[in-house]
Amino acid sequence: MNPRGEYVKYDWITIFLYLALVAIGWINIYSASANEAIEPFSSFQEEYVKQLLWIGLSVLLIVVVLALDSKFYNRFGSIIYLVSLVSLLGLFVLGKNINGATSWYALGPASIQPSEFAKAATALALAKFISDIQTNIKSYKHQLQAFIIIALPALFIIPQPDPGSALVYAAFLFPLYREGLHFIYLLLGFFAAALFFGTLILGTTWISILIVLIAAFVFFWRRKKRPNLVRYGLISVICIGFAFSVNYIFNNVFEQRHRDRFNIVLGKETDSQGIGYNTNQSEIAIGSGGWTGKGWTQGTQTKGNFVPEQQTDYIFTTVGEEWGFVGSMVVIVLFILLIVRILSRAEQQKAQFNRIYGYSVAAILFIHFFVNIGMVTGLLPTIGIPLPFFSYGGSGLWGFTILLFIFVRLDASNTFYK
């Protein structure tokens, strides 16, 4: 019972998994950033010291997030979303440029990255919109509105430029699908991705021939049902057109560094010194871990700073090198347990708002987890997004903490909203 007389039951499993990931993350940040020349904890400039401070502050945030009434998030979802959009737009005026991206507000010695908080805000707004009694997910108008809610922050983030963070907004397709969005949207997304990579691998000529062949095959297979020849032709033409536009965009709109990242993963280029350096070094570091790794702070690749951005986006390489296959699997299992736990709690929510929000949290964590681990293990192109709770950085940690604990708060009450 909380002071308002409401029955509150926190999901300690989720909280425990969160704490475990944050703790393991910090241990690895320590290893990746500790400078042997300096006495441990002697300087505030050391990143593991700062991260410890960010972790302390997140405890404060958690208290605040849990102290608020669960109705607060439902009621103020739209306003939080608008504030978040303004903060993203404000970057174009007041933003601070770090490493070529204007994604930050300078607050004294620290920097705040609003895009990390926008995810939670968007999830709240989307949940509020879809759970509205007047919203029908099957209606094209409402679908369009939902897509606009999702796309606006992404569109503001892309030109920062931070396409990786913008990509994460694709995660919202999952809650939409859960709430009744036609499967064709996911399928379309999947086909578009497949065509995209297919075009890059095979080239426009071969992909066109392949499309026509598949269309012809399906057409003759189903000929007893008298399929519409025009429709098949149209779909083929659209697909081929898409392939050509991919080719055009890839060669004329993408910058060389983007092209390089794709070519490395597609195996079209191997350059372990230049553009493929990150992936190569990260594979070497992980691969040298063996079964049980080299031991904490004993990683030679970690010590030598061979992996760039190791305490942030590439933090998993430290796990791989120093804790080996066993340690890596522990981290992966922890992530999967957390996501599955959130999904299962989301399914048990009485309120649709809570469920949509929970699904959004699970989907966002999944996309981060999938893209990040895929990147460091060399399965996906280099897309710079952090590993939740693990990667160094105050904004990221706070953003994910808020995102997760709003759900913990909603789940604790698990009530209808009137």
Added chain:
Amino acid sequence: MRKLLLLILVLVSGVVFASRLFYLQIYDTSFDKLSENNAIKIQYDYPQRGYIFDRNGKLLVSNQPSYDVMVIPREVKPLDTLEFCKLLKLTKEQFITKLEKARVYSPRLPSVVIPQLTKAEYAYLSEKMHKYEGFYIQKRSLRDYQIAHSANVLGYIAEVNNRIIENNPYYRMGDLIGMQGVEEQYEDVLRGVKGVKYTQKDRFNREIGPYKGGAFDTLPERGKDIVLTIESQLQSYGEELMINKRGGIVALEPSSGEILALVAAPNYDPALLVGRERSKNFTRLWYDTIARPLFDRVLKGEYPPGSPFKTLTGLIALQEGVIDTKEKVYCPHGYVYGRGRKLGCHSHVTPLAMEGGIANSCNAYFCTVYRRTIEKYPSPQEGIQNWHNHLKSFGLGDYLGYDLPIGSKGLIPDSTYYNRWYPERNWYATATISNAIGQGEVSLTPMQMVNFTATIANRGWYIKPHIIKNIKGVDTIPSEYNKKQYTTIDAKHFEPVVEGMHDVYRYGTASSLKIPEIEICGKTGTAENYTKIDGKRVQLTDHSVFVAFAPKDNPKIAIAVFVENGYWGSRWAGKIASLMIEKYIKGEITRTDLEKYVLEGSLMDEYAKPYSGEPFKINQ
């Protein structure tokens, strides 16, 4: 389905990541090595190689500093190749080949570009080295020879080849290793243990301190000094005596099996195989296929032993009881062993018993006792096998077990050997009669000859010949070099043979080679031998063979001398043995005329004969 899609995707990605991690971390081990290569710099600290001394404590081999030009291929920046090649005295093509070879070995680890600069070259180069990034000069220690002899005993030092690197993880590209002789045999003792220093590097290849606080670093351990049994003066004297002759001398101390001298002729100065001229010199020695200076005739050369072998024939006959020391055998200028078949003999008094037979080297006597030895048994197979076993107990027909890396078994035929030649088994003692006098199928290395001589000197046992006297700091040698090996011949049978060998000097075939005040026992040998010229078997001038030990009682030296195509035994080999014995026992030479004759004597004309392409006469 709507509830399950995300759940399924999460679980599938978990499986995908697990398999990917399994592939990277467990299945594909190449990442492990890459990691070691790029994050840790390994530097070796080479210890001084152990010194080598002779039995009297005279220093034979020490070390001198040398300088190698090294390269780390990936650190090489564009450079003025022409100027650099001029500095290194290389052609551009050689330079490019060397660089490419280094790159193939490893772009990160150092390789040798030019080994073993002289001090003068080093001084000149070291000033200019800073201009060429990726190249540096590494100091190493090279052999410094205090003597100009014993090359075949000492062996040499060379860079390890790829085969050695693959088989022995201790060695890295550019490391040095002992080859041949003592350097190879005692490599582990002499080289010491190299020290290693691991340095952690960052991604800019900067060193950021010792790896794991230096926990894996080791200090080099200096190689141990070794003392050889070689008597340096005797060895050097032997090599002088063998100038312009081919063959070998090997001398043992019978009571201990210690090798006093091991001369193979022709020989070369060990210093030729050190320094920048090394490969040029080595090629020259390697391709001299006529004189074959790198072929150790003493250890590897298999020759028909000739008459010295008769002492063994006699010993076996006495042991088998087929003759006593009194029985005399008549010699009709040879041994008749079938209708019209006769093995000739030279003229001497006749009939003779054992002692006289040895002194006069009577072929008829030894053929007689040999035939009786074989025919004592029901079948010639058993007879030969018994004879073979006796000889085997002298260490013949097999490796002797000495501590030098090369050798030959020689050949003491057994019954299987003859059964192979005569598949119908219709062979008898007479078919093998030449064995009696050390011709025929029998062949021995000079090392084996000296070993049976030492065995006779000891009256029935020997200690495996060895060249190691002491390893400093260890102060033991393998126990097998202290153990007496007994033969199958009873000690009492040796006395008549020793007396006969003494008579060789008193009135026999070496009576002209007496040394005042020293009682020597010896046996001459004149070994027939053949070669092939244009596919035809051609007989060459006989090998001059001699074995001896002295003094007769309590012998201090046993010696075998072998001079290729030197004609009869006392013509060259006997003289050389006599001088060597006098040198060793007395320390000085009283018969300077004899010494002068041997020193100036040359057989080079004899050796040129088969290669002249013209008909030639032998045994002149």
